[in-house]
Amino acid sequence: MRHILDNVEGAKKIYFPNKKHICRSCALGKLYQHSFPENPKHSSETLGLIHSDLLELPTLSYSKYKWVITFLDDYFSYCRVAFLRKKSDAAEAIKAVFQLWSNTTFHSVKHLHTDNGGEYMILELQSFLCKQEIVYETSIPHIHQKNGRVKQLNRTLLENTQSM
Numbered sequence: 001m002r003h004i005l006d007n008v009e010g011a012k013k014i015y016f017p018n019k020k021h022i023c024r025s026c027a028l029g030k031l032y033q034h035s036f037p038e039n040p041k042h043s044s045e046t047l048g049l050i051h052s053d054l055l056e057l058p059t060l061s062y063s064k065y066k067w068v069i070t071f072l073d074d075y076f077s078y079c080r081v082a083f084l085r086k087k088s089d090a091a092e093a094i095k096a097v098f099q100l101w102s103n104t105t106f107h108s109v110k111h112l113h114t115d116n117g118g119e120y121m122i123l124e125l126q127s128f129l130c131k132q133e134i135v136y137e138t139s140i141p142h143i144h145q146k147n148g149r150v151k152q153l154n155r156t157l158l159e160n161t162q163s164m
Contacts (some may be wrong), residue, residue, distance in 0.1 A: 025162035042074055047101055049074035049111045051150035054090060054119050055158070069093050069119075070157070072150045079153060090119040095128055111135045115147050 004011050043049035051072040060066055067084035080101070082093035094112075102108050112129065114120050116138050129136050139147045 025159075029159045029163060043111075044075070045107070045110075046075050046105055047073060047107045047109045049113060050109050051147060051153075052094070052112060052114045052120075053147060053150040053154055054084075054087065054117055055154045058158075058162075068154075068157070070150055070153055071097055072153055074149070077149075081157070087119055088122075091122055091125040091128070094120075094125060098132070098134075108132065109134050111137060113137045113139070113147065115139050116141050 005013065051074060053070055055068045055070060057066055057068060061083070063083070065083040065085055067087055067090075069082045069084060069090050071080040071082075072078070080097050082097055084090060084093060098109050109132070112134050114136075120136070120138075126136070
């Protein structure tokens with residue numbers, strides 16, 4: 001469009017701003033990263049493997065929530081989200097979601113896979129996981145692709161909420 005004046009006789013002058021203004025949310029929504037090979041190890045039963053991650057919201061919500069903890073069932077790709085006011089509320093949210101799933105599906109969680117976040121390392125949560133016989137696995141530090149399914153879920157949630 002900028003070259004139309006040079007190439008077309010009688011074309012009216014068109015004003016183009018020098019500074020390009022791109023909405024931050026639109027730009028983030030168009031960025032992507034090449035996918036890593038998918039992990040061939042998948043769960044063979046409901047709640048056999050749960051991926052979880054904690055996500056900080058960019059702005060405080062109307063109800064004063066700043067954090068979101070996401071859970072993703074590896075077998076059905078069923079997602080559950082819990083909103084938190086403080087990062088330290090993660091243990092209670094995990095207990096509540098696991099109890100809800102156990103009551104509604106009549107299955108129990110077998111494995112929990114997370115990153116090495118400190119919110120999962122508190123003693124109260126570790127004793128709960130041990131008591132429920134849930135195997136707790138963590139990904140390698142600074143390699144977010146190892147927890148990629150839930151990271152992709154977080155990215156999708158953020159993009160969709162920002163575009164709304």
